[in-house]
Amino acid sequence: MNVLQAFQDAIVNRLEKFVDKNREESRIDKSYSCDKEKRIAEWGEINGIKSRLEIVYVEGAGRGAIATKDLKVGDIALEIPVSIIISEDIVHQSDMVCFLIWLSFGVAAIVALDGTLLLEEIMQAKEHLRNHYDELVPALCHNYPDVFPLELYTWEQFLWACELWYSNSMKVMFLDGKLRTCLIPIAGFLNHSLHPHIIHYGKVDSITKTLKFPLSRPCSIGQQCCLSYGNFSSSHLLAFYGFIPQGDNPYDVIPLDFDAGELDPMEDCPVSSQTTHMVRGTWLSKNHNLFHYGLPCPLLNFLRRARSPTLHTKTITQSNLEIEIEILEVLQSTFNNMMENLGDTDPVDRENATWDVKLALEFKDLQRRIVSSILTSCDSGLKLVQNEFSRSVVEE
Ligand SMILES: C[S@@+](CC[C@H](N)C(=O)[O-])C[C@H]1O[C@@H](n2cnc3c(N)ncnc32)[C@H](O)[C@@H]1O
Structure with missing residues (x-):
């Protein structure tokens, strides 16, 4: 066989x-x-x-x-x-049906994104493109009006072409070893x-x-x-x-930035070293036991080290359990703040909302679902640790 x-x-x-x-x-x-x-x-x-x-x-x-x-x-x-x-870098205007994406979202959809990191990302992407447009297009239209007629190269058309390019292009490795973005x-x-x-x-x-x-x-x-x-x-x-995929996306994460605030060994003064941790919806995790709680190990270990630099052995001692309570409370408070920023379910008539507002609301629901799963895990984790703690006190 x-x-x-x-x-x-x-x-x-x-x-x-x-x-x-x-x-x-x-x-x-x-x-x-x-x-x-x-x-x-x-x-x-x-x-x-x-x-x-x-x-x-x-x-x-x-x-x-x-x-x-x-x-x-x-x-x-x-x-x-x-x-x-087609590997040219210029996307020409055509009458092809195209899905407009976030860059051209209306004000109502942008407002609906309040409290999410995506709002910031989109505003930055738009600003970046606007700078490109201002640097490039007016000069081209002025110097070569026959090739770049002003009425075709408006900001809206430029944005549309960028959206088309981002959503339809693919990276291809050619035989000369070069990676090119292509249609x-x-x-x-x-x-x-x-x-x-x-x-x-x-x-x-x-x-x-x-x-x-x-x-x-x-x-x-x-x-x-x-x-x-x-x-x-x-x-x-x-x-x-410009879309949210159906189903559980394992790559959906909430980033958490920490300032490790370590001491510079040479100068003996604090240096700001940012570390970012990623947290997924905890329904994707298999281990919800003591010391795990469905949360990412690198994040838990980072928080443990910040409280006690000695090696954490994941043994049930009262001091270890106290650290566990502390770190779960830190996470609980961080994610509670995040949930507050996301606000309650939006009071919008979803049925009649425009496509962009619907997407914005769907995205916010997804964020709430992830944060809520993390909060539930912190909560059950805390109960688990507190039970262990009470048991160890009784045994002593
Ligand atoms: C490369 S094109 C695919 C063809 C596209 N559906 C069309 O009609 O031209 C990428 C675009 O297709 C749409 N798309 C791709 N996958 C999707 C999905 N799973 N759900 C909804 N829309 C999707 C999005 O609008 C995306 O910008």
Whole structure:
């Protein structure tokens, strides 16, 4: 028996079981004809694209690709000749349907984001782009009005082009070893999933001179075939692609910055050394026992060291338990503040809200859910430690 094959089958089986449990249904809207997309697919075929996918309209995600036959692990869903990959740095204006993303969010959506770190990120990204625009575009329009007519190169159009570029481009490693950000015909129709079919792509094959999209898990005929855009948090997907993926995203984290405030050994004075820890929704953790509480070990160890520099042995002693109470209380107070900043559920008529406000509210709900799980874990952790503490006092 081929051991490697058996091993691969076992892995695929486990993957499929996991995906079955977390299945995301994509509904295909058959009323949308996708004529333009069909024409692009025909053009692609003439130009050497080999595809086992068909472009359709997927509810809630725009266009997407479904498998035209049962595809198994290792099958190539899509193969694109390098000659038709667009690697220019300039995105021209076109009448293509495009999803606007966070950069062009309205005021109401920005207001709805109050209390989240994403608000700050988006404002910074927008400012950064505005500086680029101011440095570049007016001078180009003034010096080369025939090439850059002012009416086409407005701030709104520039923002739109940036959004298009961020949400549709992919990084490709070419045969000269250079990594370039590109627009890739047909592949640009593939949507992202937390349980993607295609994970390993992005390097041009030196023999065929094509970019291949092989399957890492099977995709049945008619099923949406999804890519992984990368191991991105929902805030990144929202900021750069304009959507929040369905399901539990293991890359959703809440960053916690600490000033370690260590002493400079040479000068004997405090130096500010920032450390950042990441905390996920604690429902993703398996260990909720004493000394773990479903919280990340590096964070707990960092807080323990800050209280007692001696090695923490995770043994049940009264002094260790006192430290545990202290660090859980610190986390509880930090996350309580965070929850207060996020505020209560927003009093907005969600049904009738605009798409951007809906997304903003969905994102805030997600943040609340993560913070709330951390608070619940701190709370049950504290009870656990206090019980142990009382028991050890009685035993003494
Ligand atoms: C590379 S394009 C994919 C094709 C796109 N659906 C279209 O109609 O052009 C990336 C964009 O697709 C949408 N998208 C991708 N994955 C999605 C998902 N899982 N849920 C919702 N929208 C998604 C987002 O608007 C994103 O900016």
